[in-house]
Amino acid sequence: MAPYVLPDLAYDFGALEPHISGQIMELHHGKHHKAYVDKANQTLEKLDEARDKKDLSQLPGLEKSLAFNLSGHVLHSIFWKNLMPRGGDAPAGELARFITRDFGSFESFKSQLTETSATIMGSGWGALMWEPVAQRLVTCQIYDHQSNLNQGGMPLMVIDAWEHAYYLQYRNQKLAFFDAVWNLWNWDDVNVRLEAARRLDLQVPDSVGTGAGL
Numbered sequence: 001m002a003p004y005v006l007p008d009l010a011y012d013f014g015a016l017e018p019h020i021s022g023q024i025m026e027l028h029h030g031k032h033h034k035a036y037v038d039k040a041n042q043t044l045e046k047l048d049e050a051r052d053k054k055d056l057s058q059l060p061g062l063e064k065s066l067a068f069n070l071s072g073h074v075l076h077s078i079f080w081k082n083l084m085p086r087g088g089d090a091p092a093g094e095l096a097r098f099i100t101r102d103f104g105s106f107e108s109f110k111s112q113l114t115e116t117s118a119t120i121m122g123s124g125w126g127a128l129m130w131e132p133v134a135q136r137l138v139t140c141q142i143y144d145h146q147s148n149l150n151q152g153g154m155p156l157m158v159i160d161a162w163e164h165a166y167y168l169q170y171r172n173q174k175l176a177f178f179d180a181v182w183n184l185w186n187w188d189d190v191n192v193r194l195e196a197a198r199r200l201d202l203q204v205p206d207s208v209g210t211g212a213g214l
């Protein structure tokens, strides 16, 4: 049984236009995301076979493949839910409160996350993460799908900065794409993720000072 499946989108491929074209969405979801799902499942099968044959000589490559493809699956699954037609504007609720506390203002946060996405060297993601040790929000520049992460951090809001996310529509004008996604955020979805993330406990109580958290 393959454990991972490609989730359906909650909107039509063309529903995010003009900010993200229907053609990009169809390819991005149906080809790119699907490939990560398939390869994550295939890698688990290969690990099963390797154990059965008692041949772990290919283990490092398989571990890297699992980390890459599973992380690609997770991030794309979050990205689709982070977006909605006619989204954007500014967040409300607890998310707004934490953004102001940890970034100073929504505008400062927006600038930081956009710059985080725009300055990735190679392929990757800009992400807003919940950092469960100090119980705060941080931005993260994820390389590929799985590198440069804070252990235990939970992605709340992600921007796909791979060329496949924008090139058909925006060509080399990637900053225009990183601006455009701010018209699509589903803040209710990000708030739900924050609520779930705040229940994370890494069980390292001696690793944080009294200045952290609320």
Ligand SMILES: [Fe+2]
Pocket (backbone or CB within 6 Å): 028, 032, 076, 160, 162, 164, 165
């Ligand atoms: Fe992608």
